[in-house]
Amino acid sequence: MRRPTRPGLVNWLFHSRRWRESKTAMREGYAAPVITHRRRNPTSRRDLLGALLKGRDPDTGEALRESQIVDEVVTMPIGSSTAPCALASALYFLCKNRECFVKARKEVDEVLGPWVGGAGGGEENTDDDEEDDEEEEEEEDVQMTAEQLGRLSYIEGVVRETLRLSAAAPGFNIEPIPRTTAAGDVDTAPVLLGGGKYAVTHDQAMIIVLAGVNTDPSVFDDPLSFRPERMMREALEALPAGVKKWFGNGRRECIGKNWAWMFMVTVLAVLVRRCDFEMVDEEGWTWKQDGWFNIRPVGLRMKVTRRKAATAAAA
The missing domain is CATH 1.20.5 (Single alpha-helices involved in coiled-coils or other helix-helix interfaces)
Structure with a gap:
């Protein structure tokens, strides 16, 4: 960086x-x-x-070729870890804001149909029964389609709000676009930002720290609160483009952003529909960099149980 x-x-x-x-x-x-x-x-x-x-x-x-496989293995940690880190953060925010979990589950059930599975919810599976349970669950629940995925607007809001507050990928580099004068020479005049409030050297590289940009109080009311609604429909469209850079910017924007987006929305919807979550320790963890690049809730522990049929209308 x-x-x-x-x-x-x-x-x-x-x-x-x-x-x-x-x-x-x-x-x-x-x-x-x-x-x-x-x-x-x-x-x-x-x-x-x-x-x-x-x-x-x-x-x-x-x-x-061997060198190509090595290249892919080296690339994998960045390309495959950011989205799971964001999902871990999403589950934390949903556990801390139970009303959001209820809304998310309600939407998923409305789109996919009532939940009828989980007769054995809350019970631990033995190794002998694990395979049978997996087959039973597949028969009990429906398979999500692309059309249904596109109707999960609240789940999408949860993912965007999670990316805003967690900054799973913490930032990116930018620099001023080269300019020329009328005579064709390099324009070395400072670049003015914020309506002239800030002057940046014409060739100065900068690092955009998303944790600051995404919690700007001049843009977000109560910026540290988790509110998926502000990342939906008209509210989302009204936000400045600069606070929607979860996948980077320009030519160096994440090449896998569409895959990552589909992964996060799909997996979160499935987890919210099929599982119940409870935080085990609300104090013994911290947001920090873990590995090469990612930020996630390190040390966060949750109790996860299969959803019971009786919880179809509740969190």
């Missing part, structure tokens, strides 16, 4: 070598051993790593 704010010469002299060393360590010390371990310990489990190792191009029949 600091690299764009340093002079280019400093980066080239002192930090390029460190970057190359870190990249090598990531590839050879992390990704390659993961691949080697899986090849030496094959499993019948169907997961992304297995698909990378066994997959073949449908037209040519060719497999991925």
